[in-house]
Amino acid sequence: MQGRSGGTSMVDAAGTGVGAEGVGTPSEPGVLNGSAPALFELAPDEDSGAETLGRYRYQAEVAARDCLAMLTQDAIDFVVCEWHEDFVVAWTDGSVELVSVKHREGTRGPWTLTELCKDGGLTHLFDRWCACECAANVRLRLATNAALKPGKDNAGTLARMCGPEPELTAGLTAMAEAVARQILKVRWKQPYPNVPDTPEVRRLADIQVPAGFVEKVVRFLAVLEISCDPPQREHITDVNIQRLLVPAVERLQLAHVDLEDTYRAIVDRIERANRDESDRSQLAVYIADPSRVRHSTRMQQRIGRRRITREMVRQEVAYTTVQLPTFPRGQAPVVAPGGAKLNRKLRRGLVPSDEAAFAERLRSAWYTTWSERRSGLAGDESDLLNLSIDVLEMAFECRRHARAQAADGSGFGITMNDLLAERLKVDALPTPPPFQLNNLHLRGLAYQLCDECLYFFSEPFDADEEAS
Template sequence: MSGQLELDLFRRPAEDTGAPTQGNYHYQTEIIASYCLSLHADPSIVKIICEWQEDFVIVRDKPPQLELVSVKHHDEMLYTTMKSLCDDGGLAHLFDRWLGYTSRPAVRLASNTRLGGRPGDYTPRGLLDVCRAGALDTPRGTALIAHLAWAMIDMAAKSTTLDNIPRPAAPVPPKARRHDPAGLPAGLFEMLLRFVRTCQFDCERPAKRDIRDVTIRQIVEPAAGTLGFAPPAAADVYKAVVDLVAQASRDDSGRPVDLAHYLTSPGGYDPRSQIAQTVQRRTVSREAVLEAIRLGTRRAVGDPVSLLRSGQAPPRAPGGHRLIDKMRDALMSNDEQDNALGLRDLWLHIWPQARTGFTEDIETQFRLEMEILDIVRRIRAQLIGTSDHYGIQFQALLHAELRRAELSKKISVPLDDFHILGYAYELSDLCKFGFSQPAGG
């Protein structure tokens, strides 16, 4: 990416007032996911950046390298006037952001709402017809752009968030005279004309209630062969990509990617570096989309579990000393200690390969830990009063109860019961429990 594009992209965005409803926020996530699922059809797309500058930014490896996309959803509305297009349709906000870019990116308005109004009048529908006909340089095109410009500066005059659109030096003329660009701030007409030339009005997207089914039917299923999954897996693939986008759209509380470096030398991060890390957290790369598709495919087919994905026994994992100390204290044999270490190696080897990379990994590990420790408590209660061979009995019951619990069926990550036994031994190494009889037991 060129230095100028980095300066544009890493500029901290202005604060937006208000917050979208949860339903509209999820709609935005699903719109972004639909673009992610179309990456195979547009090889120029390198990545998508969520919730930055606009609702999302598409980054390409050819000009125009950036595309700002605004997402709008309305339950019952048409953009019938230039004012409604600028305000409810968000076009003024999009233009204001575009003016802040020296690289002049492409722009897109993605909405379920159509451009309406009488086609022959100075309306959004009239503007759309002129754009599609390639007639922006005609007198009618000039009049339509002038109407749009006057609507924008009228809105900017009453707004505190549109910083780049100039305020009018004189009163905005009545609508009957807005077809004349004379009196507009210098250069505004030319800049708006350039903006409209590069704008895609993608304004008949499905509504909230339909977008999932339409995207699966029209985008995901037709791409099944190209992307390497069977059509019945389409719904799982779609959910995996939506989850990926939802995670990227969160700012993660401003936490730097390289947290260890940040904690040891926080002064080493200048503001631009922190912004660059925020952009990285909000970025969905082509590789991440393909991995999410593979995850969705595995979920759909139940991903047959293999103990050794590498085809050979895992290497001895570092650590394990506390686990061995606990087993020695319980007078357990060397071969049982070695078996426990082998199961722990299996867990530490498989988990980085099996986990999804999404926030659900935290939920998976937490659930497994809580389930294992709950089983440990039940075994301890069962063994109260036992004096002989406590450690051996504890270990035997731990294996039996974990196998009986079938914890691998309670999580979405494909694991075998032996992997979960390995995690139990890792928890022991982390001092969550031991094998000796508790004091007073």
């Protein structure tokens, strides 16, 4: 997937509503008051996502495709499970993509242009796009498992005319007019607040198209992608595991991953976010313009309950019970650079020389593991920082207990080292590590942090001066 281009703000500094077509002023920044139009309260009839558990599951599995992409791509920031859309993809460049998922049974054949506008979610996406003020940073995707009917004036041709760089441009205005009339016809039976309500007529050609509406549809098509990539319901699980999860596991160099359990856990997590019905307002307008939500704790919590981040996906990785070796098999052990300051600190803390030598081996084990398991993405540094903070907190706790047990003026390094071996466990971490580690790897990281002079096994001293 390609990143999206950034866009302009959709509201003024006061946080007023999101369009001239009927969106009200919030009673507090980012929160709509009771006079807001039905858009923010209406549970759509045709797209509530509650018809069957199978449909819920399929929508979650389509969303899982973007969530799995986060494991190996920096372009996606997070995914939010929506009420009106099936999900919203927030890109790191500030753009957002509203995604509507439409599963179609094979017995119904390919989508026609009329069906795509009525039952296929096209009018629905147009209405949501209008609610977002047609902002330049908002993109749209209609994801379906079904084919599109070919023909000059049908759905297959429409798909080729969509996007900022369409494959086909000849006849675009005529296609936009046909789509505009279909959208206006759908509005007669379904209450889309951002679609003009025109008088009902018998013939499609007799619909009175409002001035400027066709041009607006042309702009709509320029930000729309119609994707037939999602597999059929009975195949999507296997396809997602083999084409998305397996390559991600290999890229991240994770070992002993239970693929089926991991995938099931990720989809379950998405389903739980998708079923959080405590708030039914449309969130895309807030995600597209974060200034609307920045000062509203309530709206932040609403979006937070539905947000799926890269870290959340990684936390769902399930491992088999096979113990991870301290050094990778089939490779010569790598000696970590540095180590002199660690040795001086352990010696000052009166840690025996054999335990100090073992500490150096564990530091090399951590160095090798981190070098192989890091993904190479920008998130590596934050992953390492979060893990280091957890390990440092445990090291400081062990030092406090060691000091408390030592007599005044006596060394406490030996006791502190014993407490590290006893308490620094993967299971004791407040958050799961970014990839599979064993307890010895954590101790190796602790010794590395000591070598970086982030803590001591004695009272602090100048390790560089002692070396001279």
